[in-house]
Amino acid sequence: MDPDFSPLDDLLEAEDADGYLVDDTSHNSTQKYLSGFEAHDPFVTLYTPEKTILLVSALEYGRAKKQSRADEVRRVAEYDYRELVSEHGPAEAKARAHAEFLDEYDVASVLTPERFPLGPADGLRERGVAVEAEESDRVTEIRATKTDEEIEHVRAAQNANEEAMRAAENLIAAADVEDGTLVYEGAPLTSERVKEEIEVTLLRHGCGLDDTIVACGANAADPHDQGSGPLHADEAIIIDIFPRSKETGYHADMTRTFVKGDPSEEIRERFDLTHEALNAALDAVEPGVTGADVHDVVCDRYEEAGYDTLRSNATAETGFIHSTGHGVGLDVHELPRIASNGEELKPGHVITIEPGLYDPSVGGVRIEDIAVVTEDGYENLTSYPVELVV
């Protein structure tokens, strides 16, 4: 099933533009989404309300014909690209070929993503094509609503994610404690070692990943600290895993907090409160509610318990100091925002809910599930248990 591109058609009409142009590799999720094609070198996608056309190198032509969602695939060679390069150099050759390509489809004006490349844009402008970067980032708005197929891709990545979390938890469970430090197979058990276990498990289940967070104690009090060094008993260890399926490109995202040994009463209270905030936020998820509403539920819960939030104190450095969640798809962070500026939730939105509390003197606690908004509420794609003590 193809996504609903009508909001893009509306934008083109409102801005009086003939088409939407992307010039990027498929590492750019808007390119991958619009083209339905994966390639490491930049290629061009021209979207018009009538059809989508790809312009690729000869090398990618056969694969693009087979794999992409485009109605037509063209080759730069059809525009005498090699001859143009020898005569004018690669930048001008590209501009000439692209201008001719657009002209063939009667496209004299295009909108582009905000980060469309400047050199090619100026090259087209010099040849009379109107090129305008559009701020609204309409395709990312369209991407927020997932098809059933996309939801299955996220679910598959989340299954791999749970295997990886299990491997991490098992490693921590199997460790001994010596002088307050976790020890495994005769060596201190480090963040790095647990991350390696997570990443190897993900690979074995068809996923890669950019980064993993395994942060312990005071490290974990900074929500952006990736964690390093030996893990300690009786301290909170935050594990946040956000793998990408190598096959589909879709992500999952989940966080758990573990303590090996005996958590302090302070850690336990924060954990229980965070678990309540998670459940309260999930309960609030349904179409028509905004991401801001869901974020407010979490802030309410924390503030009632006496903690700072960024809502109650914009410069807070302890307490709940990030937003409640975000959309997940081809990008690990995408729309909608579950935050003070969060959009209205719609069926098919895939979102995280990830409340957390941070304080250097206590450590960090965060619990994150991933869920899909349904017609009448949500389905939680997470089945991993929420238990503090390993």
Next chain:
Amino acid sequence: MDPDFSPLDDLLEAEDADGYLVDDTSHNSTQKYLSGFEAHDPFVTLYTPEKTILLVSALEYGRAKKQSRADEVRRVAEYDYRELVSEHGPAEAKARAHAEFLDEYDVASVLTPERFPLGPADGLRERGVAVEAEESDRVTEIRATKTDEEIEHVRAAQNANEEAMRAAENLIAAADVEDGTLVYEGAPLTSERVKEEIEVTLLRHGCGLDDTIVACGANAADPHDQGSGPLHADEAIIIDIFPRSKETGYHADMTRTFVKGDPSEEIRERFDLTHEALNAALDAVEPGVTGADVHDVVCDRYEEAGYDTLRSNATAETGFIHSTGHGVGLDVHELPRIASNGEELKPGHVITIEPGLYDPSVGGVRIEDIAVVTEDGYENLTSYPVELVV
């Protein structure tokens, strides 16, 4: 030791520009190189002949101060970014903050990489800053010459690469053959399974990677085929591994060709000839020689033996149908080119030499080493043996 940025100074002077501006994440190697900083979100680097200044979010400020090679690090918050966003939206807020930032350093005109983002560029132009994408991609030229430290980074990645190649070869060696298909632990040994072994081994040695090629038989006759499905006895299996160190960001690159069982006389001849071509090309590597000269050595060898090359036949689909090699560094493919348009080699260039022969009726054979150009020749960074039969 800092790289020699004087060619960039020369360019700025020739083009009468005040600075060189990059707005990208550190996934862009020019950004990583100029800034010496890694961040997943876009940030700004302003290079001037006097100094390099970073403009980052508050979140990255502390880390940028510690880790980057910049002389100064500034925060967008210093330009009332939040207030600007509420008043004008994120795109205009960014343009205003960046324009003010440039003005503070008396920079009224900038050159940028060819793929600088269009929206921010137009935003600066509207505020009177002259912004021009420069075609020569001068920083990639500078990046071609590695410092001793960079060479050590490549060497470390190559060590991990050799461990991964060893793991792959061991897996093929341990397989049985049933009806011509490799079988391991009761299941057909597939390209996918060997890739998994390679990628897990790389992870265990601190490297990630984008892709791996494990291609057998007719698959391997297309140099860009990544390979899939069961591996077969008596057929050539090309394994091409190009990992990236997670710590340093530098790559290595190596290819070997293996046959499990008995290679045909045809495969053996092509393998031996390719090995000779590799050694002849390496022998030709020294400062002052061009990448084109080295490529010619390989073409000579193949053509003398009666094979097509792209030099003798630009549309050849069998024979030696790619270039001889490329630079390796923060990008797995970078300057210099070891190809018909290859640049003059200089001490500190890190290059691959990767001759190969392809024919769907025979399969593919490729052997690739990675080497650094020295004052009087080259040092081969590859120690993995070149042996066909496993």
